Amino acid sequence: MNIFWLLTVIIPYLAVITWLGIKGYRDTKNASDYLVGGRSVHPFVMALSYGATFISTSAIVGFGGVASQFGMSLLWLPFLNIFVGIIIAFIFFGKRTRMMGLKMNAHTFPEFLGRRSGSKFIQVFAGFTIFIFMPLYTAAVLIGASRIIEGLLNIPYIYSLAIFSVVVALYVIMGGLKGVMYTDALQGVLMFVGMIILLIVIYAQTGGVLEAHNSLTALAPMVPEKMVALGHRGWTASPAFNSPLWWTIYSSLVMGVGIGVLAQPQLVVRFMTVKSNKELNRAVGIGSVFILVTAGTAYIVGALSNVYFMKLYGKLSMDLAGGNQDKVVPLFINNALPGWFGYIFMLVILSAAMSTLSSQFHAIGTAIGRDMYEQVITKKRSKINELLVNKLSMVFSILITVWISVKMENAGVIAQATAIFFGLMASAFLAPYIASLYWKRLTRIGMIAGVLTGTIGSAFAFLFTYGKIAKAIGLCKILTGKDTLVSGIFTAVDPLVIALPLSVIATITVSLITKVENKELTEQLFS
Amino acid sequence: MLGMADIPTALAWIGVVASAIGGVIYAVLHWNDEGEVSQSEQDAEARWRNEENEIDDEISGGNL
Numbered sequence: 001m002n003i004f005w006l007l008t009v010i011i012p013y014l015a016v017i018t019w020l021g022i023k024g025y026r027d028t029k030n031a032s033d034y035l036v037g038g039r040s041v042h043p044f045v046m047a048l049s050y051g052a053t054f055i056s057t058s059a060i061v062g063f064g065g066v067a068s069q070f071g072m073s074l075l076w077l078p079f080l081n082i083f084v085g086i087i088i089a090f091i092f093f094g095k096r097t098r099m100m101g102l103k104m105n106a107h108t109f110p111e112f113l114g115r116r117s118g119s120k121f122i123q124v125f126a127g128f129t130i131f132i133f134m135p136l137y138t139a140a141v142l143i144g145a146s147r148i149i150e151g152l153l154n155i156p157y158i159y160s161l162a163i164f165s166v167v168v169a170l171y172v173i174m175g176g177l178k179g180v181m182y183t184d185a186l187q188g189v190l191m192f193v194g195m196i197i198l199l200i201v202i203y204a205q206t207g208g209v210l211e212a213h214n215s216l217t218a219l220a221p222m223v224p225e226k227m228v229a230l231g232h233r234g235w236t237a238s239p240a241f242n243s244p245l246w247w248t249i250y251s252s253l254v255m256g257v258g259i260g261v262l263a264q265p266q267l268v269v270r271f272m273t274v275k276s277n278k279e280l281n282r283a284v285g286i287g288s289v290f291i292l293v294t295a296g297t298a299y300i301v302g303a304l305s306n307v308y309f310m311k312l313y314g315k316l317s318m319d320l321a322g323g324n325q326d327k328v329v330p331l332f333i334n335n336a337l338p339g340w341f342g343y344i345f346m347l348v349i350l351s352a353a354m355s356t357l358s359s360q361f362h363a364i365g366t367a368i369g370r371d372m373y374e375q376v377i378t379k380k381r382s383k384i385n386e387l388l389v390n391k392l393s394m395v396f397s398i399l400i401t402v403w404i405s406v407k408m409e410n411a412g413v414i415a416q417a418t419a420i421f422f423g424l425m426a427s428a429f430l431a432p433y434i435a436s437l438y439w440k441r442l443t444r445i446g447m448i449a450g451v452l453t454g455t456i457g458s459a460f461a462f463l464f465t466y467g468k469i470a471k472a473i474g475l476c477k478i479l480t481g482k483d484t485l486v487s488g489i490f491t492a493v494d495p496l497v498i499a500l501p502l503s504v505i506a507t508i509t510v511s512l513i514t515k516v517e518n519k520e521l522t523e524q525l526f527s
Numbered sequence: 528m529l530g531m532a533d534i535p536t537a538l539a540w541i542g543v544v545a546s547a548i549g550g551v552i553y554a555v556l557h558w559n560d561e562g563e564v565s566q567s568e569q570d571a572e573a574r575w576r577n578e579e580n581e582i583d584d585e586i587s588g589g590n591l
């Protein structure tokens with residue numbers, strides 16, 4: 001890459017990011033500003049921040065690469081991202097979360113659950129889960145972004161990691177959620193512009209929508225034998241019903257990521273940043289279009305890159321990428337687009353990584369400061385100290401993540417930890433969260449039962465039944481001599497499919513047989 | 528349908544586009560709709576604003 005053009009793009013970008021971080025700092029006067037953006041964030045900023053946090057580098061590069069292998073059936077995932085992750089989330093979850101969050105003066109997702117149930121244990125437990133698992137997930141994003149900078153600037157990984165961490169750390173620590181959301185909005189705009197160009201180019205290069213899809217359909221006989229055995233029937237066809245591939249796509253990718261998003265703490269907290277339902281209504285439209293363009297494009301480009309490369313080199317994308325899924329999208333960009341777009345796309349990737357990363361840092365920091373330290377250690381709460389505690393927690397969360405990123409050479413472990421984090425959060429907290437919003441009869445004990453059942457069920461499935469993770473962890477092998485307790489197709493069933501229904505049953509059953517303790521608050525929340 | 532080999536995959540493509548359009552339509556139809564703001568919500572907001580002002584006073588009073 002031309003270093004002059006690279007710096008011409010990077011320096012103004014970093015300058016604007018710094019300015020937005022400073023603006024966030026100036027606008028932050030108290031813990032509410034720092035934790036929930038003063039509950040008065042503009043809907044445009046909120047929607048873009050939500051979307052940019054939602055869509056990370058792995059969604060663009062990683063899932064784009066996965067689509068080059070599995071094809072268009074993966075489009076059910078961006079469909080769920082929009083339908084569940086935006087429309088259902090904003091209308092049915094967001095409005096009530098905002099209103100109840102205000103009434104309970106909750107500032108974080110764990111605090112929301114804790115105050116709703118009247119259980120300090122729930123808040124500390126949820127904070128602890130975020131503190132333990134989220135840094136690994138965050139490290140995966142940090143490592144990915146640092147590797148990109150390492151390649152672009154041709155500097156050692158450790159320097160790249162240091163530069164990236166310092167830039168993000170500055171605006172997260174100083175500006176709190178306001179700084180994070182302002183920068184997210186800019187990064188969201190860059191992602192939107194970059195991906196819309198990519199969408200136009202892929203369809204233009206492959207002959208338009210129908211022609212492109214027909215060409216991809218015609219490639220079906222070229223599906224590798226190994227993939228056919230797993231249930232692959234072509235890039236424009238669904239995998240064979242009940243095949244390992246069918247379970248992987250629909251239970252793990254679509255259900256796990258598509259549904260699991262509803263209980264992600266870094267996303268839920270954004271509902272509490274707007275002033276009224278009007279802002280959430282407006283954000284639905286902005287968020288839907290944003291996810292369509294960013295996530296939708298990644299999957300379409302990934303799948304259609306096969307048509308493009310087949311015409312150009314007579315090879316499938318994965319063959320050309322040497323079997324490395326993560327190289328497919330960058331390879332397409334280098335081949336199909338002019339050199340200048342490489343610089344734009346670099347900003348898209350950096351923006352996707354930075355927006356997700358800053359929100360993760362913020363979520364871990366608040367889990368440590370607000371949900372654990374302030375609940376367990378602080379005896380006398382001072383409003384001013386809260387801001388300091390949260391800033392110090394943010395520093396701590398960043399240091400942990402950087403330490404993991406330096407130490408963890410085995411990226412596979414991190415990817416597995418990411419899957420565990422998503423699965424665990426959804427399994428443990430989704431059912432109690434929905435009940436919190438819609439069910440007056442939910443009790444403190446019912447919520448604890450739902451959370452613990454979901455956590456234990458999910459952990460058990462990850463350790464003993466879910467082939468990919470159970471094999472890697474190896475506990476089942478040590479205890480039973482077998483990789484997993486189940487065999488065949490059941491090893492591909494995502495833990496969420498098992499743990500979430502158990503959590504639902506536990507939440508409902510235990511609530512029905514126990515008494516609602518905080519009746520006054522419940523009545524107030526539902527009035 | 529749409530050049531896809533089967534209907535579910537074509538539906539997935541249509542679903543992605545249609546859901547985004549649906550989101551935009553919803554936003555336009557409810558652009559100025561704040562919904563019903565209950566008395567308890569108004570009280571909660573007033574309480575919260577009051578609390579924020581006290582903190583601002585505390586900060587401007589040099590306690591930071």
